[in-house]
Amino acid sequence: MKKINPQIPVIIGYFFVLLFCYAAVSKLLDFENFQLQLAQSPLLSAYAGFISYAVISIEFIISLLLCFPQTRVVGLYASLSLMSGFTIYIYLILNYSDFIPCSCGGILEKLGWTEHLIFNTICVILVVAGIIIFEKRKAPRLILPAVFCSSTIVISSAIVIILFSSSEYIIKKDNNFTRRFLLHPVLEDKSLDLALNSYYFAGISGNNIYLGNVTAPLLLTTVDTALNTTRVLRVHLDKSDYPFRSLQLQVKDSSYYLYDGSIPIIYRGTLGDTMVHTISYQDAFFTQLAIIDSLHFIIRTQSSQNRQYMLATLNLPEIPKLHLYPSILEKQIDGVFDVDGKFTFSPNSTEVLYTYTYRNQILAMDKQLNILRKLHTIDTTTIAKIQTRRLSDGTHKMSAPPLKVNGTVASNRNLLFIHSNLKGRHESSKMWKRASVVDIYRTDQQEYIGSFYIENKGKTAFSHIAIDDQYLYVLIEKELKRYRFREPISKYFN
Known part of the structure; x- marks a missing residue:
């Protein structure tokens, strides 16, 4: 059986370094507009001020973790968590939201929401592959890395789903008026x-x-x-x-x-x-x-x-x-x-x-x-x-x-x-x-x-x-x- 190149996780890590750095710098260069776009989100509008700073900081921190061999695996898991959260959020926006906000800066601003979903899904698959290849060098059995990857995806997705379902949908609220529906008009x-x-x-x-x-x-x-x-x-x-x-x-x-x-x-x-x-x-x-x-x-x-x-x-x-x-x-x-x-x-x-x-x-x-x-x-x-x-x-x-x-x-x-x-x-x-x-x-x-x-x-x-x-x-x-x-x-x- 052909041996898998151990440099693949390194390449994947640097891909995410480029992705996150580019996204963070793009947001910083147009920070005012980035905050406004976050504020339009059905999920994030109440937290736009905090999240606008947090997302940029997290993207830079993950990029640093991915740059060093000692912290690369932590950076890969953090990348998986962030990309899983982004992916489930976009899925919910496309399928369950009555209001679809603008995209949020960087590379994503150039893509439509469906393209966002495809791109993020590919990124999730890519980072999972990087984690598995990285962990396989330490132990031939992949049960523990698979459990960690699955748990990371499930927890990140669950947090987003809980926030989404509990958020105050503007259009979903019942109003104090009553319609009169006509009989087969x-x-x-x-x-x-x-x-x-x-x-x-x-x-x-x-x-x-x-x-x-x-x-x-x-x-x-x-x-x-x-x-x-x-x-x-x-x-x-x-x-x-x-x-x-x-x-x-x-x-x-x-x-x-x-x-x-x-x-x-x-x-x-x-x-x-x-x-x-x-x-x-x-x-x-x-x-x-x-x-x-x-x-x-x-x-x-x-x-x-x-x-x-x-x-x-x-x-x-x-x-x-x-x-x-x-x-x-x-x-x-x-x-x-x-x-x-x-x-x-x-x-x-x-x-x-x-x-x-x-x-x-x-x-x-x-x-x-x-x-x-x-x-x-x-x-x-x-x-x-x-x-x-x-x-x-x-x-x-x-x-x-x-x-x-x-x-x-x-x-x-x-x-x-x-x-x-x-x-x-x-x-x-x-x-x-x-x-x-x-x-x-x-x-x-x-x-x-x-x-x-x-x-x-x-x-x-x-x-x-x-x-x-x-x-x-x-x-x-x-x-x-x-x-x-x-x-x-x-x-x-x-």
Whole structure:
């Protein structure tokens, strides 16, 4: 039998020295951001200050232990303990957390969470192999090293699991509101395999649904509302030499619009025509856009003085084109995250809706941004439960996991559909793992209509919804699903 090279544990040890030193130095160089990322964790937010120093110190200490022959085996066991804890934590975040925070510096910041899990698992296997090879030189029987390795993994994992299960999940808490679930308000009747999970709804016009694609922003996909035929249009820009970050598509009536608010530009094209033309350039930067008609828009932009969000109208025929309304979005904490929300503008309504993400409020406005009504969702979150910090470069970042109240929204006529992120009183935890809740509100007056569930696909909830007078359309994983409205909802559209 070929003898195993005794230098393998040394090589493995130096690999972890490089890994831990690089990770620790990377965290130190961007320490402020590292602390913020830790504070966003569902598990670590309460201990972010202590852990930010402890993790860096432990990584340096383990690196020192691995450098010397006398302490190398201790360093390997310490590496196994740390990597086991990291691995089970990432597994729990991916599979059991309702809130997935940012990654935490160093090499990990360049990887997605799934890649983190794979990388850490390989590291655990590698360090176990190093320990076994190292210990085999002392004694041919490996029972004791195997027991030590198993115990280290189990203890580290158990500590993380106990902390995770006992941590205060922001979204898992029951709230003091009670939903009224409607009796079979929607019925799934058809689905279409889209082959990709990167689509979003660009709009509904006539008998067609229009889809944009985040990975192919110049493709406009048309699906008939019967979900029978699909056509793809490749869009050509009249001028395209801009450093776009995220081009978005919207369809309104017989036109489609392409824009990227980080570049102050809006294109417009006619449905069926591949060429889009610039209709607005250098008029305004924006983070969201609602299309009123071909020349009039409502945008959400940021103040050049304090970088807080505000609403504005962009009317291309007028001089000046841009009119700012800094007082509409009411600041509670930072004027950025606390006023975050989503526009909805139904083709069957003259009102623009702005639904706050982190508080239970909906603004109903006319096309000139006059507030018509301030409506409320049924939960009790009147003040945004967020913690933010302004960094030295002027940007704002979350410093703790937020309480996200409202998710994806869609509207039609005088009804607003909201994917809720809060579990109400007496609701089944088992059902919340299987399905997502949609709440329905009237927008012409303060009235909660009721709620219903949309089944998840495996562990994945739907990502986008769209509505017309007959159907609710849902994008979930790689599928477009159609649900027929039944009497509890359809009566509002008839």
